[in-house]
Amino acid sequence: MNDSSPVPESLSPILASTLYGPEGRGRAVEVTQLSDALKAEDSLLWVGLREPPASLLDAIVAQLGLAADVGQDMAANHRVPKVMDYGQAVLLVAMTVEVRGTDGLPAFGETQLLIGPNYLITLRRGAVASHSALRQRLESRPDQLAQGSAFVATELLDLLIDRYNLANDMFERAVEPMEQALILRGLEKLKVRKLYQLRRDFQRMHNAIAPLGEVCRRLSHREFAPIKAAARPLFSDLADRVYRVDRLLDNLGEGLTFAFEAGMLIEQSKQTETTRRLAAWAAILAVPTAIAGIYGMNFEYMPELQWKYGYLAILGLMGTICGTLFYKFRQAKWL
Secondary structure, three states, X not given: OOOOOOOOHHHOOXXXXXXXXXXXXXXXXXXXXXXXXXXXXXXXXXXXXXXXXHHHHHHHHHHHOOOHHHHHHHHOOOXXXXXXXXXXXXXXXXXXXXXXXXXXXXXXXXXXXXXXXXXXXXXXEOOOOOOHHHHHHHXXXXXXXXXXXXXXXXXXXXXHHHHHXXXXXXXXXXXXXXXXXXXXXXXXXXXXXXXXHHHHHHHHHHHHHHHHHHHHHHHHHOOOOOOOHHHHHHHHHHHHHHHHHHHHHHHHHHHHHHHHHHHHHHHHHHHHHHHHHHHHHHHHHHHHXXXXXXXOOOOOOOOOOOOOOHHHHHHHHHHHHHHHHHHHHHHOOOO
């Protein structure tokens, strides 16, 4: 069976179990017969799994003649890309970054590639997008399948990197409105929460993607038994692609940092302006408060207390002083 089988993915963890011969034609193989299928000459066994139980992984590993700890490593959840060498097989772990919905926010998953001399086991956890299109393309090119499991693994990694670029583009579209809003209006309660979520997702994207470049670089420079020398330059090219995507992410991170700093400066400017306004009005209102307080002390002898126009004169004096202060503060742009 293959990825285009009518059986829904949710009903079976086995998405594909196909043996490809020299001519590129594939035939379905039961997981209980993998050891017999591996005896075929000039063939490639490709098994695709999605959210498999540990018991199934143990059975497949036993059919491949590998140690039990390989199944344990495949059953474990990994947080960062890595490569594990078992001698006759290599387990490559990559993180998937996909965009779900219309909000442009990334979703994270895991893809494992167990590369053997004539077999490839692919395992997906949390990843939604399938490999069926890639499988169909390779099936139409028997010469590419004939290059072996390491070549197919590079094609799968190339597909993951394409999805990294797509996720980066969608994430950038989500970041740009946030940057504009922060620069125009400063920090707001809802904007701060959204910005925190974006920065957290950015950090997760960086942690999921950046280490894959080092993994590909190791595969291109070190000698691993199941990886032919002709496939190593392909891993080197993949490492360069990962580094380019990571640089794009760095630019996004710098944009988020700039937007946050700009929002903080705008918020501080607003607070400073409010403080100035309050200080200016406090100074203006202090004048009538002080004069009224003095004349409210009820002493018998006070300046102009018995004068017929004393009340009007004091009101005029307070108005003059307050008007002068208001004019000066407006000149200083405090009001």
